[in-house]
Each structure stands twice: as structure tokens, then as C-alpha cells.
Amino acid sequence: MTATTEPVRLRHPGPAPATRIVSVPTRARVARCEVQPGERLMSGLWRLLEEAGGRAGSAELSGGGFRDLPYVFPAVSHDPGRAVTFTEPQVARGASALLLGSATIGHRDGERFTHSHASWLDGTGTLRGGHLLEGATAGDVPISVVLHAYDDVELRNGEDPETLMPVFCPEPSRGALPGARPADVVVSRVRPGVDLVEAVRHVCAEAGWDRAIVHSSLGSTVGARLRRDGGTVEVPGPAVEFTKLVGVAAGVLSGLPDVHLTGTCVDVAGLVHSGTIVPGRNPVAVTFELVVQRGTA
16 A cells, blocks of 8 residues: 555664664675575575685575475564564475575574575465574575675674564674775664664765665564555555565765665565665664675776
8 A cells, every 4th residue: 555654663672772773894705505405594504604614694595495484474562571573483384486585694692593584485376475483494496595704793693682582783703804805795783763774874874885785684674665566555564574675875975875775575464575665764673684785886
């Protein structure tokens, strides 16, 4: 439907830090590789990261598929201690064809961990999407991965005092690998209430980049306002989960920034939506793992 209402910022139970975007610049290397049939997505992504020599990473997923895919998607919370929650675990039985997805690769409690969102066609041809659970396993066809391996950042997942939900946050690596090459990527955690387009502008300006590319990004917003089919569509909240966010920024340092983002998200009914992000109308719900790469002139 046409968007006529202003997005509402969620009220979370914990204190809100003054710093709303936490960013760490890093050098990155890109590898095109695959998660093999029968391999769990989390262990496969970690195998690929180790082969690339990265400390942490992000991944763009496409092609291939899953078998008996476990997942959840956003749900309305009836717990006064949490602004949003997830559904009970779901399982897409049989073979599912992966359309697109994004993943963050890091650690939780000192153990290897990944955070993955995806959109897929289930065995009946129904379009679905959500937050993939630990048992997600590649099916009979390998999953194609564009891996971004980071040298200078650690990604740690833990309970966020503001939202009381587990989130990834970047930290500078201890003993960063030596090298003269400057950072070409900024990895950020965007906190609740920050608009997606404004977050990209802020990261670019802080890094001193006039042009940039957004990729491998995932997280949640308070519903979504998307341009599509010549109009603006409002996807209901209280939260949607983006399975992919990509885009470009230009003219950031000129004072006339032009940021174009497109994304795919899943709502509280499990329905998948895609479109162009409307500037100023897509505030983060719980967290957004944002990856911004320096662009070329």
C-alpha cells in the first residue's frame, strides 16, 4: 500500500548509547568460492574465511540451495522487556532453491559464529525468507559465495544492553596484520533509530570517501518504506529483516550526497518484499550490519 505514515522508532528496554554507529575500517580481500553440498552453512563460511586468511568477514550468497532449512522471521513481541522478537523455529522441508542472502562471520563467546539472512523458493515454489538457524545445510548444489575477508577487524556477537538481543559489533583487531595498503572497507554496527541512508552518508563522510559501494549488509528496520512500481510501498512492522542490502553513494564530500540503496526484506507474516530504500524513512529496529567499500572515481 502507499506509505502515508512516519516510521515509529522502537522503544527498547535498555539505555541508549550516545554513539549510534560503531565503525571500524579494514583492509579486505575478495574470494569467489562455494559452500559444498552437505556442508553446514556456518562451518562452510568459516572454512572459506580461514582459507582466505581473514580474521572476520562478510559474504554474499546466491545459487545452490538448502535441505530441510531451519529458520525464523520477525514477530510481534508480547514481552514488555523486548520491543521485537522472532517466530518459533520453522523448517522448509525438502530442497529449497537459494535466491540471495547475506552473512556476517565472526565469534560469539569465543566460538565461531555466523549471522545469515536469505530469501529462497521452497519445494512448492513459494517465495520465503528469514534468519537462518545454525543447522542450515547446503543441498545437492553448491552455494555460491562472494567472500569479503577482513584483516583489521574482529566481529563479536553478544547481548546488546540496549535491546537485550544478540548483535554483532566490530572491534579493531589486536595486532592487526602488517601492510601499507590503506583500509578500503568500513564495517559498521548501526544502532536502533538510525536511518539506513543517513548511516551510509555518515560512514562515507567519516571515512573521507566521496564515493562508495554498499554490499553484504543485513539487519532489521522498523517496517520498511520502499519505492516500487512507480509508487511507495509501506511494509508493516514492528520489524522487518533485510536479507540483502546493496547500493552506491556519490558526492558525499561535496555536500550533495546521492545515496541509492535497494534491498529485499521479510515481514512479520513471512512475506518477502523488494524495492528501493526511501531516504529518511527506514530507521533501524534492532541492529544493522553495514558494509561500505570505498568507490572509485
